[in-house]
Amino acid sequence: MTTLSSSISASSTDIRTVKRVPLIDAARGAAIAGMFVYHFIWDLGFFAVIPASFPQSPGFRFFGHIVAATFLALVGISHAMATRGGLNWHAYLLRLATVVGAAALVTLATWYLFPEATIFFGILHCIVVASILALIFTRAPWFVTGLVALAIIAAPFLFASAAFDSSNWWLGMGFDEPRTNDWRPVFPWAGFTLAGLALAQAALRHGAPGSLIGWSTSNPVDRTLVLGGRHSLLIYLAHQPVLIAVAFLLSLVLAPRQLASVSPEADFQRVCVARCVEARADASYCARTCGCLVDVSKANNLWQKILRNDLSADEQKQYDELTQQCIRDSAVK
Structure with missing residues (x-):
């Protein structure tokens, strides 16, 4: 003191x-x-x-x-x-x-x-x-x-x-x-x-x-x-x-089990909807938009790269265009 x-x-x-x-x-x-x-x-x-x-x-x-x-x-x-x-x-x-x-x-x-x-x-x-x-x-x-x-x-x-x-x-x-x-x-x-x-x-x-x-x-x-x-x-x-290095070593043991227990689609949509609603959008509109994103990403062979956060610059541009397409499609429903 x-x-x-x-x-x-x-x-x-x-x-x-x-x-x-x-x-x-x-x-x-x-x-x-x-x-x-x-x-x-x-x-x-x-x-x-x-x-x-x-x-x-x-x-x-x-x-x-x-x-x-x-x-x-x-x-x-x-x-x-x-x-x-x-x-x-x-x-x-x-x-x-x-x-x-x-x-x-x-x-x-x-x-x-x-x-x-x-x-x-x-x-x-x-x-x-x-x-x-x-x-x-x-x-x-x-x-x-x-x-x-x-x-x-x-x-x-x-x-x-x-x-x-x-x-x-x-x-x-x-x-x-x-x-x-x-x-x-x-x-x-x-x-x-x-x-x-x-x-x-x-x-x-x-x-x-x-x-x-x-x-x-x-x-x-x-x-x-x-x-x-x-x-x-x-x-x-x-x-x-x-x-x-630590995360990589953990992935060798835990990742296969973790991936088997989680639905990537459901997890992506959960986060996507949360961020969409945070921007003051309607929840049902957000659910449609995010569901559309999953579908079009798979159709354009981008889904796995999105999960890995590994899009190239051209692929990111394509994904942004698909996002805008889903936004427009969801808005008219």
């Missing part, structure tokens, strides 16, 4: 001398744990250990969005804390260059392994842009940063237009969603970094960081989270090969 009390009353000079905040590292470590769960479920679906359509379900996708938003918000919080005693250009540019290099590595690796779903603007690419935006708002009043954050987050829902489709691969303001394994365009995702920055700016303004800095790891779980948070980029780059 004495340590915590003295930390709360620490002067601004003391705050500036603290290089890392363990609580922020722990939060980043918790986000890493969420990322592990998210990617491992994807890998299990890819190898058919679980129904391949489960990772596409609205609830699971929302979980992935929460994990991504948390990472991006922590970028803003970390930037505010790192610059509270002044901007260290060398440290900032070194961090930025490291993330740029990591993003390029992800693009090259996925281009080689998954050429039809290359990651060209995933979360690391977004962090690069968001870090530059955070730099611009480093000394802005917290409420200004917060208003800009809300504008960036809300813009795709209020002002999306087909006019932006040609730049939608990075901007996120169009309707043409690219085929990629991870897509976090500037709008709305960079807004979460500014939201984190605004939150930290407000906390600094009102003297809250003393309690944050005073928090210390008290058990093995806390220490593990802090350690993971401090090495989050390295873990991000290294974790997927390990998870893929």
